[in-house]
Amino acid sequence: MKKTRRSRRLEKKTKRNIILTLLGIAVVFIFIVKLGIPLMANFALFVSGFRTGPETKAKDNLFIQPPILNSIPFATNSAQLEISGKAIKNGTLQLFINDQLVNSEIVNEDGNFKFIQTLDSGENQIKTKVEINGRKSDFSDIFTVVYKSSAPSITIDVPADGEEFSKEQKTANVAGKVDSGTTVTVNGFWAIVDESNTYSYSLPLKNGENEIIVVATDQAGNKAEKTIKVKYSE
Template sequence: MSRLTRHQSKQKNLKNIILVFLSLLFAIALSIVGFQSIISSAVFVNNLFSPRSSDEAATTDEKFYGSLTLDSLPVATNSAELILTGQTVGFDIVDFYLNDELVSTTKATSKGLYTGEITSLNNGDNTIFVIGKRSNGKETKTSEEYNVIYKSDDLTLEISEPQDGTTSKIAELKIAGATDRDTTVTINRHPVVVDLQGDFDYVYRLKSEENEIIIIARDITGNRKEKKLYIKFEPEN
């Protein structure tokens, strides 16, 4: 065997020994730290030396989660003032809106509770909602919207027939009148149908010589109007 051949054989054997040695080291490392740790280390090294854009470097995985609730409001009211209450998580400032206009601002308590007042409801429909904000951030959240009807006018109730103090010779007495729309009417606690124009009529059966008839009208804002009729019943012989 020539000297060159022996030299090449020695180099080949040396490479084989080094390869076996590295394989043993890898197997030992794998058994000690685990395959996942090796992969994570490789990813870390790769990210360490890989170029990143400024936008990517500024990105954060932190996300903001906040909540805001506005307690239920009445469908209708006869007062121009409303007290609003609710609760918030993550927001310390609450803005109050009436018909899409900011009317007041308050701060939530340390427990996330807030209270505010709206003092200038418009006659008719009003849209009310609140918006939560952070004093140290840009995040906002809008609550559910409520539609509240405000009626400042007094409830009307007119009786067209019969006239108070009249005498009827028949037992079936027709009572007719008019009131506001979206109003309920009772006659001596009996519900009466009111049409879309506010007109109503009801046949009431007289029971004795002297009859007290109480007509009550109520609207959705809580207004109430009452009238009394005294009718004498004298049947024909």
């Protein structure tokens, strides 16, 4: 049975409508995938953030900033050390040395604190924390201070005290041993200290008697001095 012209036109129109409908569905699907889902996700996050915002803020308010210590020397020859810094005002500042609570005080209105603390001989690890309204901060950064009050040891191995130098020997090699971490001067000039803690310096000699003064200084500022005399003849 042959289709009439009208039925053929109707069939073409129906196919075209189906194709357009499918294209429309595809466009809507792509729009939802690319834009709709991210928008919905962002909206959900916004609502979630809005609901949990006050609670999160309340939790943040529980955080107590750890104290900040001012610079402390690596080593000292004084048993009394000033320890100062900043912390939350009106909090109770706790001072720990070698993990032991040794002192505490109330932080002033400016947020400053200061201790004059007696150190133990040797290494002292210093840290602080602050407490306010029953809440405690984490510990501050740790500073290590070595307290040493004894003078460093030093020897003058060469030249010998009273040694005489002839015309050809216009310089004297001054050398000896010192403690580790010690600097040395010979008549005010820096000597070289090697890895074996041996120092050396080549000292020009003048005619007649020459006094040689060797000074050793450790990291804590303690000093030791030795003096010898040699004679040079032109």
